[in-house]
Amino acid sequence: MARLTESARGVFVIAATPFTDDGALDLTSVDRLVDFYLSHRVHGLTLLGIMGEAQKLTADESLVVVRRVLARTRGRVPVVVGVSSAGLAPLTALADAVMQAGAAGVMVAPAPGLRGDDGLFSYMESVFAALDPATPVVYQDYPQSTGVYLPVPLFHRMVDAFPRLVMLKHEDAPGLAKLSRVRREAERDGRRRVSVLVGNGALYLPQELARGADGAMTGFAYPEMLVEVYERFTAGGADAAEDLFDAYLPLLRMEHQPGAGLAVRKWLLHRRGAIASPALRAPGAGLTAEDQREIERLVGRLERRLKG
Numbered sequence: 001m002a003r004l005t006e007s008a009r010g011v012f013v014i015a016a017t018p019f020t021d022d023g024a025l026d027l028t029s030v031d032r033l034v035d036f037y038l039s040h041r042v043h044g045l046t047l048l049g050i051m052g053e054a055q056k057l058t059a060d061e062s063l064v065v066v067r068r069v070l071a072r073t074r075g076r077v078p079v080v081v082g083v084s085s086a087g088l089a090p091l092t093a094l095a096d097a098v099m100q101a102g103a104a105g106v107m108v109a110p111a112p113g114l115r116g117d118d119g120l121f122s123y124m125e126s127v128f129a130a131l132d133p134a135t136p137v138v139y140q141d142y143p144q145s146t147g148v149y150l151p152v153p154l155f156h157r158m159v160d161a162f163p164r165l166v167m168l169k170h171e172d173a174p175g176l177a178k179l180s181r182v183r184r185e186a187e188r189d190g191r192r193r194v195s196v197l198v199g200n201g202a203l204y205l206p207q208e209l210a211r212g213a214d215g216a217m218t219g220f221a222y223p224e225m226l227v228e229v230y231e232r233f234t235a236g237g238a239d240a241a242e243d244l245f246d247a248y249l250p251l252l253r254m255e256h257q258p259g260a261g262l263a264v265r266k267w268l269l270h271r272r273g274a275i276a277s278p279a280l281r282a283p284g285a286g287l288t289a290e291d292q293r294e295i296e297r298l299v300g301r302l303e304r305r306l307k308g
Contacts, residue, residue, distance in 0.1 A: 004078055005195075011226045013217075014051050014052060033275055043215065044104070047082065048062055050145065081094075084109040088130050091108070092130045096135075106137060108137055111123060112147050113147065136164055182196065197215050209229075209234075216230070263278070264291075264295060
């Protein structure tokens with residue numbers, strides 16, 4: 001599989017991890033889910049993200065999932081794997097293993113608790129020194145989770161210092177002004193242009209595309225919407241892209257609920273036939289009957305709107 005580069009574009013969907021009702025890995029549903037994503041023309045897959053319940057997998061299970069997905073994709077789309085860890089040794093071991101298995105690159109979030117620009121830079125310097133020199137890296141900028149803020153000047157410094165930093169997963173919020181500044185200052189200074197894919201459930205995708213994002217790296221039970229919004233926008237149809245986005249926004253917002261969003265997503269994926277069970281691995285709550293009725297109502301509204 002070709003390695004990830006700065007030219008990466010489109011929708012890299014954050015893949016859910018399917019489990020059986022009793023919490024075991026469901027590898028048959030892994031295959032079904034990969035087929036589901038590919039059938040909706042995603043441009044890439046990202047594994048072992050926060051919404052992929054990576055923190056609930058053992059090291060062996062993580063590799064089983066990655067290898068299963070890579071075997072199913074057969075190189076049709078690039079696969080990025082999250083390898084973030086509190087320690088460099090497990091981070092490096094997982095990164096080396098997934099790259100050897102055929103991943104296109106790895107995603108790294110800073111260790112929680114880093115302080116100051118120099119602290120963050122030194123941490124990333126140690127990450128790049130530990131990784132194989134051929135491994136492309138996606139920096140996950142998600143201060144809401146890590147507590148580590150990435151100032152724009154520091155990001156530029158990292159781009160200059162680390163040639164293998166090929167993508168920013170931009171999840172800072174509010175983040176539109178930051179995204180504009182990244183693009184404007186890089187162009188002004190003649191700096192290497194890296195790919196920027198946005199997260200945060202793609203709640204602001206039309207505006208982020210207008211600000212210079214190259215696509216999205218996030219999850220949604222309707223990945224075809226994300227793909228079509230991206231395609232409409234890049235074809236010059238910004239209004240048409242936003243009209244389609246607006247139709248799905250109630251469900252997108254429902255999926256983005258703190259603490260409950262993954263249960264909503266997996267329930268919808270199960271409803272759409274992509275996975276056999278909507279179960280989250282413990283600890284993780286499911287949905288109440290009232291929750292399910294609300295979601296069904298939103299699905300019905302969406303289907304009527306799309307038909308009309």
